[in-house]
Amino acid sequence: MMSTSRPLLEVHNLTVRFPLHEVVAVDRLSFQIARGERVALVGGSGSGKSATALALIGLSDAAAVVEASSRIVFDGHELPALDAESPDTLRTLRGNRIAMIFQDPAAALNPSMSVRDQIAETALVHGVSPAVALRDADVMLARVGLHSALGHAYPHELSGGQCQRAMIAMALLLRPALIIADEPTSSLDVIAQAQVLTVLRDLQRETGAALLLITHDLGVVATTCTRVLVMHAGQLVEDAPVERLFRAPAHPVSAALLRAVPRLAVGR
Amino acid sequence: MFRFLLGRLAQSALVLGLAVSVVFALLRAAPGDPLSGSTLDATTAPATRELLRRQYALDRPLLEQYAHFVGSALRGELGMSLSRGRPVAQVLRDVVPNTVLLMGTGLFLGILGGIALGAWQGSRDTRSSATSARVARMSERIGLAIIATPEYIVATAMLTLFAATWRLFPIGGMVSLGVHDSLGPVAQAGDVLWHLTLPALTLALIVGAGVARYQRTEMRLVLARPFIRTARAKGVPEARVLVHHALRNALGPVITLCGLLLPSLVGGAVFIEAIFAWPGMGRTMVEAVTGRDYPLAIGAVIVSSVLVALGGLLADVAAAVADPRLVRGRR
Numbered sequence: 001m002m003s004t005s006r007p008l009l010e011v012h013n014l015t016v017r018f019p020l021h022e023v024v025a026v027d028r029l030s031f032q033i034a035r036g037e038r039v040a041l042v043g044g045s046g047s048g049k050s051a052t053a054l055a056l057i058g059l060s061d062a063a064a065v066v067e068a069s070s071r072i073v074f075d076g077h078e079l080p081a082l083d084a085e086s087p088d089t090l091r092t093l094r095g096n097r098i099a100m101i102f103q104d105p106a107a108a109l110n111p112s113m114s115v116r117d118q119i120a121e122t123a124l125v126h127g128v129s130p131a132v133a134l135r136d137a138d139v140m141l142a143r144v145g146l147h148s149a150l151g152h153a154y155p156h157e158l159s160g161g162q163c164q165r166a167m168i169a170m171a172l173l174l175r176p177a178l179i180i181a182d183e184p185t186s187s188l189d190v191i192a193q194a195q196v197l198t199v200l201r202d203l204q205r206e207t208g209a210a211l212l213l214i215t216h217d218l219g220v221v222a223t224t225c226t227r228v229l230v231m232h233a234g235q236l237v238e239d240a241p242v243e244r245l246f247r248a249p250a251h252p253v254s255a256a257l258l259r260a261v262p263r264l265a266v267g268r
Numbered sequence: 269m270f271r272f273l274l275g276r277l278a279q280s281a282l283v284l285g286l287a288v289s290v291v292f293a294l295l296r297a298a299p300g301d302p303l304s305g306s307t308l309d310a311t312t313a314p315a316t317r318e319l320l321r322r323q324y325a326l327d328r329p330l331l332e333q334y335a336h337f338v339g340s341a342l343r344g345e346l347g348m349s350l351s352r353g354r355p356v357a358q359v360l361r362d363v364v365p366n367t368v369l370l371m372g373t374g375l376f377l378g379i380l381g382g383i384a385l386g387a388w389q390g391s392r393d394t395r396s397s398a399t400s401a402r403v404a405r406m407s408e409r410i411g412l413a414i415i416a417t418p419e420y421i422v423a424t425a426m427l428t429l430f431a432a433t434w435r436l437f438p439i440g441g442m443v444s445l446g447v448h449d450s451l452g453p454v455a456q457a458g459d460v461l462w463h464l465t466l467p468a469l470t471l472a473l474i475v476g477a478g479v480a481r482y483q484r485t486e487m488r489l490v491l492a493r494p495f496i497r498t499a500r501a502k503g504v505p506e507a508r509v510l511v512h513h514a515l516r517n518a519l520g521p522v523i524t525l526c527g528l529l530l531p532s533l534v535g536g537a538v539f540i541e542a543i544f545a546w547p548g549m550g551r552t553m554v555e556a557v558t559g560r561d562y563p564l565a566i567g568a569v570i571v572s573s574v575l576v577a578l579g580g581l582l583a584d585v586a587a588a589v590a591d592p593r594l595v596r597g598r599r
Contacts, residue, residue, distance in 0.1 A: 057501060059497060059500055059501060062393050062394045062395055063394065091503050091505060091506075092503065093503070094500070094501055094502065094503040095501065095502035095503030095504075096503055099501075100498075100501040102494060102497070102498060102501075104494060107493065107494040107495065108494045108495055108497070108498045109495055109498065110495045110498070110499065110513055110517070111495070111517060111591075111593065112516055112517050112590070112591045112592060112593065113513075113516075114592075121499075121502065121504065122502045122503070125502065125503050125504045125505060125508065126503055154592065154593055156593065167498075170498075170502065171502075
């Protein structure tokens with residue numbers, strides 16, 4: 001076992017370039033996440049949030065180049081920055097130790113596979129027997145609040161919120177140590193947003209997983225996370241506890257993001 | 269699934285009825301009749317002519333002929349061939365299996381090969397090795413060349429190269445004349461297989477080139493969709509991502525296309541059978557139409573319509589298996 005004092009995830013100098021467009025999407029990004037910690041990664045569109053998340057699990061866009069100087073250490077093990085060099089090291093971690101939840105759940109689920117089969121597949125491809133995988137999937141379906149009959153449904157038969165619950169069940173089936181959620185609620189209506197966030201928060205606490213929540217919604221950050229990373233133009237511009245960021249943002253970009261949050265001005 | 273099948277069967281029956289009626293009407297509308305062409309010479313007495321017309325019921329009103337024809341067709345009686353003096357069913361029984369053998373083998377190889385090749389081509393991206401990318405590009409160009417070339421030229425080229433120049437396969441026919449009957453059963457099957465290879469491969473090449481092109485495009489589109497990234501993020505091995513997630517979702521349109529290909533292939537079979545001297549239905553159909561042999565022509569059309577309808581049905585069932593949403597519909 002690794003010592004618990006060491007961070008779960010250490011990112012050093014992560015740099016992702018798109019040579020074709022001469023864009024540096026992620027620029028020498030360094031940060032750490034402790035075990036069980038809930039960290040938000042915020043920033044405007046195109047600030048490099050999603051490129052960071054995909055680089056962490058080795059699923060960068062085919063046109064992207066992860067610089068060789070980038071280092072990612074997960075649970076004490078150095079991860080290969082490029083999937084192509086050792087495809088199986090990262091594959092065995094994905095879905096198993098590091099899980100990812102995507103935005104637009106209706107499109108992120110396979111349209112011709114039943115929800116239950118898709119959830120069970122996470123366990124199946126990591127060596128769990130089909131019978132056990134299906135049983136675990138049923139337990140997880142109930143845990144995220146989906147009726148067991150919905151397990152046999154196909155994604156187009158579910159609402160957006162139900163799809164995202166299925167996605168969460170799929171991601172958390174094997175109790176990963178790190179959950180990366182890329183704008184998990186941005187395509188949902190406010191009621192579904194609240195429900196999905198509750199499910200995600202409860203399961204995160206229950207499993208003790210660390211959470212990297214990518215969002216541009218600071219309201220979600222305030223209720224879910226304890227620390228905030230602010231990105232701008234591929235660079236990390238602020239790394240602060242939630243309360244300090246909300247009270248006294250150190251960087252102009254953080255301040256701008258805060259000003260963009262709509263407020264109720266009652267009785268002015 | 270049962271209701272889905274029932275619905276599709278009813279559709280097939282409707283298509284069949286329509287096809288048969290149209291051919292009946294077209295043949296009767298064409299100038300000439302069975303007794304005016306090459307079957308009888310000019311010296312035949314008018315009384316004999318009249319007798320023959322009555323015997324074959326050609327003097328009855330069209331609608332009555334049609335009703336009589338539909339009635340006996342439903343009973344499986346296709347009448348007597350006017351040019352061969354044998355029952356149509358018997359004539360067809362001799363040639364239909366040959367066509368089914370040739371078309372079945374060619375289609376099976378072509379569709380399966382086309383899907384596999386297209387899926388592989390479509391899965392090449394910037395991360396694939398330079399060699400495999402080059403092979404994929406090369407095969408795409410060869411495929412395009414085959415698609416752009418008329419079928420009879422492809423068939424003639426195959427015949428010229430493999431049979432005439434390199435003498436790897438027989439020049440035509442289905443059996444080695446004069447030798448075949450003296451062979452044992454295993455050797456006889458081998459003899460047919462040897463004759464079958466070249467025409468079936470030609471058909472497979474023509475079908476496969478088109479199928480691969482569609483499959484490749486479809487595969488690329490599906491691979492760009494978000495759920496593929498989800499599968500990879502779940503730790504699904506790449507081979508399973510390509511087959512279980514990508515190909516399964518990229519099959520539907522291609523299967524439908526294969527169903528649509530079938531009718532045009534009945535026409536294509538005429539060329540292949542003519543060029544490779546294959547004793548099949550295509551040749552029989554051409555002879556029947558030029559000789560105004562109504563019963564034989566219509567019988568051949570009925571059989572080929574049944575084959576096409578069956579193929580379409582098969583394609584729909586295959587599509588439903590690949591994509592269960594087709595059967596379940598929306599709730």
